[in-house]
Amino acid sequence: MQILEVRGNGRERGRAHGEALRLMVHEHLARWRQALLEDLLVDPDTYVDEFLSDTDFVASAQQHTPDLLDEVRGISEGAGTDWRYTFVRQLSDEEPWYRRARKLGAWPGRSRVMQRDPDAGQFGGAVPPKGCSSVGRNAGAGQPMLIAQNMDCPLWFDGHQVALKVSDPRTGVDAWVFTVAGKISLAGMNSRGLAMTCNTLYQLDYNPCGLAEDFVVRGYLAQPDVQAGLDFMQRIPHASGQNYTVPGPGGQVLNLECSRGGVVRWRPWAGADRVFHTNHALASTDDAIYREQFAAVAELQRKRLNSETTASRFAELQRWFGDARELITAERVKAALSSKIGPLCREGEHEGRRDGYTIGCLLLHLGETPFMEIAPGPPNRVLFQTLRF
Numbered sequence: 001m002q003i004l005e006v007r008g009n010g011r012e013r014g015r016a017h018g019e020a021l022r023l024m025v026h027e028h029l030a031r032w033r034q035a036l037l038e039d040l041l042v043d044p045d046t047y048v049d050e051f052l053s054d055t056d057f058v059a060s061a062q063q064h065t066p067d068l069l070d071e072v073r074g075i076s077e078g079a080g081t082d083w084r085y086t087f088v089r090q091l092s093d094e095e096p097w098y099r100r101a102r103k104l105g106a107w108p109g110r111s112r113v114m115q116r117d118p119d120a121g122q123f124g125g126a127v128p129p130k131g132c133s134s135v136g137r138n139a140g141a142g143q144p145m146l147i148a149q150n151m152d153c154p155l156w157f158d159g160h161q162v163a164l165k166v167s168d169p170r171t172g173v174d175a176w177v178f179t180v181a182g183k184i185s186l187a188g189m190n191s192r193g194l195a196m197t198c199n200t201l202y203q204l205d206y207n208p209c210g211l212a213e214d215f216v217v218r219g220y221l222a223q224p225d226v227q228a229g230l231d232f233m234q235r236i237p238h239a240s241g242q243n244y245t246v247p248g249p250g251g252q253v254l255n256l257e258c259s260r261g262g263v264v265r266w267r268p269w270a271g272a273d274r275v276f277h278t279n280h281a282l283a284s285t286d287d288a289i290y291r292e293q294f295a296a297v298a299e300l301q302r303k304r305l306n307s308e309t310t311a312s313r314f315a316e317l318q319r320w321f322g323d324a325r326e327l328i329t330a331e332r333v334k335a336a337l338s339s340k341i342g343p344l345c346r347e348g349e350h351e352g353r354r355d356g357y358t359i360g361c362l363l364l365h366l367g368e369t370p371f372m373e374i375a376p377g378p379p380n381r382v383l384f385q386t387l388r389f
Helices: 010-020 022-039 044-054 057-064 066-079 083-088 094-103 213-221 226-235 288-293 299-304 310-321 330-337
Strands: 002-007 133-137 145-154 161-168 173-180 187-190 195-200 242-247 253-259 262-266 274-277 347-351 354-366 371-375 385-388
Touching (some): 002 010, 010 022, 010 066, 010 161, 022 044, 022 083, 044 083, 044 094, 057 066, 057 213, 066 083, 066 213, 133 195, 133 242, 133 253, 145 187, 145 242, 145 253, 145 330, 173 213, 187 354, 195 213, 195 354, 213 242, 226 242, 242 274, 253 274, 330 354
Parallel strands (some): 002 161
Antiparallel strands (some): 133 145, 133 274, 145 354, 161 173, 173 187, 187 195, 195 242, 242 253, 253 262, 354 371, 371 385
16 A cells, blocks of 8 residues: 655645656556446447536536645646546546446436446456445544444455545645545545545435535545534535445434435434444435336346445444444454455455455544554455554
8 A cells, every 4th residue: 555645735735646656547547447448338538528528527526625626637637647537537436327327228318338248357347336334433431433444446446555644734634545546535534533434325316416425525524623524514415325424523423324315314223322334225215316227127237236245244234233232342343344244354256247345444543633544455364554643
């Protein structure tokens, strides 16, 4: 895992990122392009142009997080990459639902894109959105709040992991962000006690004019305190169905299921001192688009277009954390996220047409002095590193 510190305004941070990781950024974009070619019978340039034309993610980022849009421009300038591809790689939750709609012939004004053999190619076809399993613990009983996640992504993400320390002298807010080369974020925490992990909720309604998930994460982590962070999450239009695990008032950890229709909170039981989540909605019913698109889709195709292990991983989280009498410790969280049952810890097990892989396990400790523990790979065999502000 590369560890990189970037400072200054958005353009300066992005250029530093792109220049320092130039070769890795190019390799990551080449892998994404290859995965796209192995999944779809399309010209990548045409597909990317249509995707950007059919959505308003650039405009939304400019409205809600202009400094972050400048950071993406800086990455492209520093690495010498095509701006279009650099921006689209920030949309690793949005491009998959667009691709899904195009495969199903459900995008207005666009023809259906044809899919290649789903098991063909070096990458086993391309992958819909990230998987991921998360858990959070309230502050209390002498223990600080803890938020943790296994970040499950396509196998081809591996080798490009980056821990990005972001410093903006204008705000005085620093952040540690786990990501891959060329992307502004996957998940992370800041020096003011905010933290965010993410679980794709592919069934919830999307918004082509909303703020994309990578910009949501970094926009949230730029906030100065817990209430400002929650206000930001309520204020912005969400582009994708997503569960975010974040701190709430009074030391309470929250699950926020976000989508086009708004923000809905979920807890496993009333008064629970913990939350846990995978990749299916547990509280929100904002799924009209999904139900319409999949009404006439065969079960096998439905499985290929969704995460097949979300229910089994959630059941394993329940086994570890579903008993209120069991304390949640950092050691217990690490043990759970190393479990091959579910599988919570994923090492490229083939799932239909997709290889899921745990590219990182994060433990975000939110005490008086926040710090991150991170294993840049499956935590059952990759050692944790500690990152402090």
